[in-house]
Amino acid sequence: MMKEQLKTLQPYKPGKNIEDVKAELGLEKVVKLASNENPFGSSPNAIQGMERVFGELMVYPDGYAADLREKVSRHLGVSEDRLIFGNGTDEIIHILSRSLLEPGTNTIMADLTFPQYKRNAVIEGAEVKEVPLKEDGRHDLEAMLAAIDDETRIIWLCNPNNPTGEYIRDYELRTFLDQVPAYVTVVCDEAYFEYVTASDFPDAVTLSNEYRQLFVTRTFSKAYGLAALRIGYGVGHADLVQGIEPAREPFNASRLAQAAAVAALDDHSFVDECSRKNRQGLEAFYDFCDIFQLKYFPSQTNFILIDFGVSGDVIYNYLLKQGYIVRSGEALGYPNGVRITIGTEADNEAVIQHLKDYIHDR
Ligand SMILES: Cc1ncc(COP(=O)(O)O)c(C=O)c1O
Structure with missing residues (x-):
């Protein structure tokens, strides 16, 4: 059945x-021009990085993604135990949903936003609370706060938001986080982070040092031009990251993807x-x-x-x-x-x- x-x-x-x-x-x-891929290709560094592991395709990848972990840890200035890697951000969304959502719980997201938050929540049997975007295409954070109850487990903030491209300001995010109860995980999906130019865009990774319930996702699919390889990551408090690790498949990030991502970060x-x-x-x-x-x-x-x-x-x-x-x-x-x-x-x-x-x- x-x-x-x-x-x-x-x-x-x-x-x-x-x-x-x-x-x-x-x-x-x-x-x-439909899937927000990079029209300028991929970094030549990434291609060379992949070429270096062509002779190792018969061996499973490093399930711990040690090289990439070390690189991203330095890139972001966070400790290695605060990182989790996935087969694209899509898989990080899946892992979070699998770990935190179940029947009887609920999750809050904007209407309109990236559809994978809802899809995963529905599969886990959680209630989905969708909060309409404001007229200007921005998240209605006050209404999202009002939707929280004792059973809320995840709030998804797509920042900048797909499909509007609008973003949550730094002060808005801080005010919001100050009011979110500690038992609710707030996910900032920053798939388009590298394209952001607004000076008041929040530094969510740094904020996650202060706000333990904040979890940030990033991807190599967009500005790094590696969508085909499927590699993304999440940054959160070590307790949360270590807590969801068992829900990750052991060899979820391929060897090619890890090698390309390590090299791409330098470019x-x-x-x-x-x-x-x-x-x-x-x-x-x-x-x-x-x-x-x-x-x-x-x-x-x-x-x-x-x-x-x-x-x-x-x-x-x-x-x-x-x-x-x-x-x-x-x-x-x-x-x-x-x-x-x-x-x-x-x-x-x-x-x-x-x-x-x-x-x-x-
Ligand atoms: C907001 C958002 N999050 C996540 C993703 C998926 O990213 P990935 O390719 O890393 O799975 C996309 C892809 O379009 C996206 O727009």
């Missing part, structure tokens, strides 16, 4: 893939350059939206959610025919929106030109 709650879920539906779109529409060039210039070009791309989209008076959320990420005043499917289909796969807001819970990953300069320009053509012709 299957768990009842699984019947309420649909399998994850990835966006269309490039080869299918090429074949379907007879296009030679198709660009995917600051790659990440800085990707972040700089991303900011330029965002500015180009802001200018376009301002000229055409389109509503959008200012973004601290590598994507932008734009409201075109029509179903996101219309824009999605229009851009698809031009060879650009974006994400319709219909699939994200923001029906009139389209979420576009910031691409290379040439692709950003092309998308913006297609959008201008669409607006002129409609």
